[in-house]
Amino acid sequence: xxxxxxxxxxxxxxxxxxxxxxxxxxxxxxxxxxxxxxxxxxxxxxxxxxxxxxxxxxxxxxxxxxxxxxxxxxxxxxxxxxxxxxxxxxxxxxxxxxxxxxxxxxxxxxxxxxxxxxxxxxxxxxxxxxxxxxxxxxxxxxxxxxxxxxxxxxxxxxxxxxxxxxxxxxxxxxxxxxxxxxxxxxxxxxxxxxxxxxxxxxxxxxxxxxxxxxxxxxxxxxxxxxxxxxxxxxxxxxxxxxxxxxxxxxxxxxxxxxxxxxxxxxxxxxxxxxxxxxxxxxxxxxxxxxxxxxxxxxxxxxxxxxxxxxxxxxxxxxxxxxxxxxxxxxxxxxxxxxxxxxxxxxxxxxxxxxxxxxxxxxxxxxxxxxxxxxxxxxxxxxxxxxxxxxxxxxxxxxxxxxxxxxxxxxxxxxxxxxxxxxxxxxxxxxxxxxxxxxxxxxxxxxxxxxxxxxxxxxxxxxxxxxxxxxxxxxxxxxxxxxxxxxxxxxxxxxxxxxxxxxxxxxxxxxxxxxxxxxxxxxxxxxxxxxxxxxxxxxxxxxxxxxxxxxxxxxxxxxxxxxxxxxxxxxxxxxxxxxxxxxxxxxxxxxxxxxxxxxxxxxxxxxxxxxxxxxxxxxxxxxxxxxxxxxxxxxxxxxxxxxxxxxxxxxxxxxxxxxxxxxxxxxxxxxxxxxxxxxxxxxxxxxxxxxxxxxxxxxxxxxxxxxxxxxxxxxxxxxxxxxxxxxxxxxxxxxxxxxxxxxxxxxxxxxxxxxxxxxxxxxxxxxxxxxxxxxxxxxxxxxxxxxxxxxxxxxxxxxxxxxxxxxxxxxxxxxxxxxxxxxxxxxxxxxxxxxxxxxxxxxxxxxxxxxxxxxxxxxxxxxxxxxxxxxxxxxxxxxxxxxxxxxxxxxxxxxxxxxxxxxxxxxxxxxxxxxxxxxxxxxxxxxxxxxxxxxxxxxxxxxxxxxxxxxxxxxxxxxxxxxxxxxxxxxxxxxxxxxxxxxxxxx
Numbered sequence: 001x002x003x004x005x006x007x008x009x010x011x012x013x014x015x016x017x018x019x020x021x022x023x024x025x026x027x028x029x030x031x032x033x034x035x036x037x038x039x040x041x042x043x044x045x046x047x048x049x050x051x052x053x054x055x056x057x058x059x060x061x062x063x064x065x066x067x068x069x070x071x072x073x074x075x076x077x078x079x080x081x082x083x084x085x086x087x088x089x090x091x092x093x094x095x096x097x098x099x100x101x102x103x104x105x106x107x108x109x110x111x112x113x114x115x116x117x118x119x120x121x122x123x124x125x126x127x128x129x130x131x132x133x134x135x136x137x138x139x140x141x142x143x144x145x146x147x148x149x150x151x152x153x154x155x156x157x158x159x160x161x162x163x164x165x166x167x168x169x170x171x172x173x174x175x176x177x178x179x180x181x182x183x184x185x186x187x188x189x190x191x192x193x194x195x196x197x198x199x200x201x202x203x204x205x206x207x208x209x210x211x212x213x214x215x216x217x218x219x220x221x222x223x224x225x226x227x228x229x230x231x232x233x234x235x236x237x238x239x240x241x242x243x244x245x246x247x248x249x250x251x252x253x254x255x256x257x258x259x260x261x262x263x264x265x266x267x268x269x270x271x272x273x274x275x276x277x278x279x280x281x282x283x284x285x286x287x288x289x290x291x292x293x294x295x296x297x298x299x300x301x302x303x304x305x306x307x308x309x310x311x312x313x314x315x316x317x318x319x320x321x322x323x324x325x326x327x328x329x330x331x332x333x334x335x336x337x338x339x340x341x342x343x344x345x346x347x348x349x350x351x352x353x354x355x356x357x358x359x360x361x362x363x364x365x366x367x368x369x370x371x372x373x374x375x376x377x378x379x380x381x382x383x384x385x386x387x388x389x390x391x392x393x394x395x396x397x398x399x400x401x402x403x404x405x406x407x408x409x410x411x412x413x414x415x416x417x418x419x420x421x422x423x424x425x426x427x428x429x430x431x432x433x434x435x436x437x438x439x440x441x442x443x444x445x446x447x448x449x450x451x452x453x454x455x456x457x458x459x460x461x462x463x464x465x466x467x468x469x470x471x472x473x474x475x476x477x478x479x480x481x482x483x484x485x486x487x488x489x490x491x492x493x494x495x496x497x498x499x500x501x502x503x504x505x506x507x508x509x510x511x512x513x514x515x516x517x518x519x520x521x522x523x524x525x526x527x528x529x530x531x532x533x534x535x536x537x538x539x540x541x542x543x544x545x546x547x548x549x550x551x552x553x554x555x556x557x558x559x560x561x562x563x564x565x566x567x568x569x570x571x572x573x574x575x576x577x578x579x580x581x582x583x584x585x586x587x588x589x590x591x592x593x594x595x596x597x598x599x600x601x602x603x604x605x606x607x608x609x610x611x612x613x614x615x616x617x618x619x620x621x622x623x624x625x626x627x628x629x630x631x632x633x634x635x636x637x638x639x640x641x642x643x644x645x646x647x648x649x650x651x652x653x654x655x656x657x658x659x660x661x662x663x664x665x666x667x668x669x670x671x672x673x674x675x676x677x678x679x680x681x682x683x684x685x686x687x688x689x690x691x692x693x694x695x696x697x698x699x700x701x702x703x704x705x706x707x708x709x710x711x712x713x714x715x716x717x718x719x720x721x722x723x724x725x726x727x728x729x730x731x732x733x734x735x736x737x738x739x740x741x742x743x744x745x746x747x748x749x750x751x752x753x754x755x756x757x758x759x760x761x762x763x764x765x766x767x768x769x770x771x772x773x774x775x776x777x778x779x780x781x782x783x784x785x786x787x788x789x790x791x792x793x794x795x796x797x798x799x800x801x802x803x804x805x806x807x808x809x810x811x812x813x814x815x816x817x818x819x820x821x822x823x824x825x826x827x828x829x830x831x832x833x834x835x836x837x838x839x840x841x842x843x844x845x846x847x848x849x850x851x852x853x854x855x856x857x858x859x860x861x862x863x864x865x866x867x868x869x870x871x872x873x874x875x876x877x878x879x880x881x882x883x884x885x886x887x888x889x890x891x892x893x894x895x896x897x898x899x900x901x902x903x904x905x906x907x908x909x910x911x912x913x914x915x916x917x918x919x920x921x922x923x924x925x926x927x928x929x930x931x932x933x934x935x936x937x938x939x940x941x942x943x944x945x946x947x948x949x950x951x952x953x954x955x956x957x958x959x960x961x962x963x964x965x966x967x968x969x970x971x972x973x974x975x976x977x978x979x980x981x982x983x984x985x986x
Contacts, residue, residue, distance in 0.1 A: 036184035037092030055124035064138035115147025130160035148174035155195035275370035286331025294326035342379035419560030432486035446473030456532030508536035508547025524560030541572025555592035633722035637668035642689025683709035701729035783818025787879035796878035830867035914960035
């Protein structure tokens with residue numbers, strides 16, 4: 001024996017586990033994989049051999065599936081520093097590379113990826129030791145796609161990891177990755193890896209006896225250590241690691257065993273021989289014979305039984321105290337013992353559904369025995385065989401006979417006058433045949449039947465199914481009455497007249513005849529005994545009239561056609577039948593009829609009625625209601641629309657239907673337009689994919705129907721329903737920022753203009769327009785917005801005066817005025833013209849009331865007017881709040897437009913930084929002084945103080961050395977004054 005330092009088994013296992021580093025080094029999907037096959041290359045980068053059969057697995061996630069496919073077990077040994085090739089077809093692999101793969105796991109598994117799958121190696125504990133790709137992520141277009149190419153591990157990626165490392169792999173694929181697509185064998189190198197090091201000449205396995213020594217590793221014999229000491233179990237023969245054991249008699253290596261009867265070395269002679277017997281006298285014996293099934297729970301392989309003059313037997317050895325369920329089988333048919341007193345009902349899962357079988361209980365039985373013979377399908381033996389005629393319709397019928405001996409004799413009376421009076425092949429299962437008794441006496445239908453062929457008769461000359469529909473003896477059809485045979489799932493109108501159901505009525509190309517039982521005499525026929533006619537037979541010149549039509553026998557017909565279908569069907573000029581459109585059942589239940597013209601156009605107002613078709617006026621329905629276009633709209637702004645599934649639909653109950661909705665402009669409001677009858681109430685709901693809206697009856701706005709639908713009453717003009725918020729009775733409320741009434745996420749003059757109009761229109765409260773949040777929308781909200789726009793760089797007024805001067809209203813203040821809101825009451829002859837020198841100036845007149853809003857006025861004049869007026873309400877505000885204001889009346893003072901001989905224009909720009917320009921218009925030459933005053937009235941600059949000629953004069957104030965604020969530019973000439981307000985913003 002070889003010598004080595006003694007190590008514990010635990011240490012050996014630990015070292016082996018530590019240095020067993022199995023990794024994937026190559027995954028392949030050759031461009032020519034159909035011929036070359038595919039493979040996965042594994043490499044053992046550790047110091048110890050790894051036995052894969054201890055529970056190692058290879059696993060694949062296909063495409064983007066989050067759950068892996070069933071893993072494959074690895075079976076071989078991968079040596080330290082060696083490779084292990086797993087292929088999908090060992091023959092293709094060998095033919096392509098001239099090598100033999102280590103394990104063929106077949107197609108459809110981890111070795112058969114088309115390049116977009118994810119792969120993992122799992123050790124014996126079930127842990128992932130190496131991972132390629134990302135589970136749940138389809139590889140197409142990612143860093144782990146190797147379609148039509150390969151993935152080779154980088155030489156620096158030498159250790160396994162349960163997390164995908166994209167940088168640790170070199171990828172070639174047909175999407176342009178690496179060197180593109182690869183063909184086998186030239187593009188692949190099974191059994192080689194760029195990261196594998198050269199083989200070592202030193203034994204590196206610590207578990208070997210010569211670990212660390214030059215040369216191949218050497219190991220002790222099984223059961224011994226390196227010093228030759230037995231470390232395993234010694235068997236009963238004294239052999240270390242041997243497998244010899246004592247048998248049940250105590251003999252080492254003996255063969256004695258305990259039999260099924262519990263006896264050591266026994267021969268199972270305790271078994272009981274049971275003989276099963278079944279009497280097959282009343283059965284036609286199958287060529288496959290009779291067999292016994294179920295003994296010992298085996299319902300797959302039967303026990304053949306031998307025939308002993310009609311009684312079949314089989315003897316079986318059964319264990320004592322055992323219980324068995326069984327049945328007899330005649331060829332391929334089991335006997336039926338359902339609910340027989342000698343049968344056992346087995347319901348293994350307790351759901352009320354199980355099987356009826358015979359049973360045998362051997363509890364307490366110790367002797368062989370034979371079961372009494374039983375009749376196939378019965379508890380007792382077969383009755384004594386009595387032969388004779390078993391047909392009740394035969395003249396020599398023997399009611400005691402149980403075996404028919406073909407001795408029946410018949411004498412048939414002449415058939416009575418019965419014939420088909422109506423036949424229908426409607427939509428779905430709406431099918432029927434109507435039989436008419438044309439005699440003066442009642443008829444027992446028990447002597448008659450319906451015989452048929454399906455899609456043409458098999459032999460072309462005789463019935464496929466003679467007497468296919470029979471009638472119980474005593475089924476009386478009164479003189480002049482009809483008997484209807486219909487499909488059991490036909491319309492309620494048909495079932496109301498139906499006397500007997502039959503599933504396999506004609507689809508239009510199945511011939512049916514009214515026949516006498518026994519004699520086979522044919523009284524009447526629909527179709528011909530022969531080949532398949534195609535879709536149906538022609539009748540009265542109507543092609544395929546026996547399909548998708550109703551045929552009614554003309555009242556002039558008094559007897560059946562006796563099988564002459566051609567004469568009966570006739571042509572366009574003459575037929576025994578009148579052909580109606582599908583689903584016309586007007587004449588069902590009686591015969592004959594005075595057939596009149598019937599409207600068969602389902603678009604007509606009198607469809608199905610006995611009259612010429614009548615139609616509504618164009619644009620109206622049959623009740624005289626106009627057709628109206630109704631646009632249904634639903635706001636889905638706060639919902640996720642199911643665009644991947646069924647989408648968003650409108651459901652309307654009458655006419656019933658689902659209608660696709662669309663959002664063409666992408667504003668979140670989905671719509672569809674329908675043409676509906678006016679003056680009508682419609683119930684409807686919206687459905688998002690599989691999700692219906694809730695019950696609107698609970699919301700208080702429903703139609704009151706059982707489904708809790710919405711409702712709309714359509715009038716006589718085109719209209720619109722909505723847009724409603726999904727699951728709401730009203731429109732969606734869109735959150736807004738205070739003041740941003742146009743929703744452009746910007747606070748500017750556009751919002752001011754909208755709020756001005758909102759106030760002037762006296763509209764309902766709008767929380768978006770209520771900038772200061774005081775629950776009221778007025779000029780205080782406007783001035784707060786203006787202050788925000790101007791960034792607060794203004795000097796507010798503290799008091800103001802409104803001066804009424806004949807046809808003008810002037811505003812004088814000691815600082816900045818943000819806005820003025822006025823309400824005037826006046827006569828109908830009142831007219832007004834607002835100043836243009838303001839950020840916004842608007843008014844609205846309703847009857848004898850005018851509402852005015854002027855934002856950031858830049859001159860004293862607010863408006864000119866004609867006619868008397870009274871100020872009934874006013875708000876004058878600075879940049880944030882209302883200020884004290886008094887109203888003064890100065891009657892008789894002349895209008896400035898008439899009396900002034902000069903005027904200052906509005907400064908531009910205004911507000912400004914650092915300069916603004918103003919024009920002075922002088923009617924006559926003279927001395928003009930133009931000064932700049934601060935809000936305290938102190939002159940801070942002088943723009944002019946000289947004699948000027950008549951005309952326009954422009955002057956500019958450069959205010960770069962002055963602080964931000966409100967200033968007044970004042971012009972004086974010959975005792976007259978003109979003032980303009982400017983705002984300097986820095």
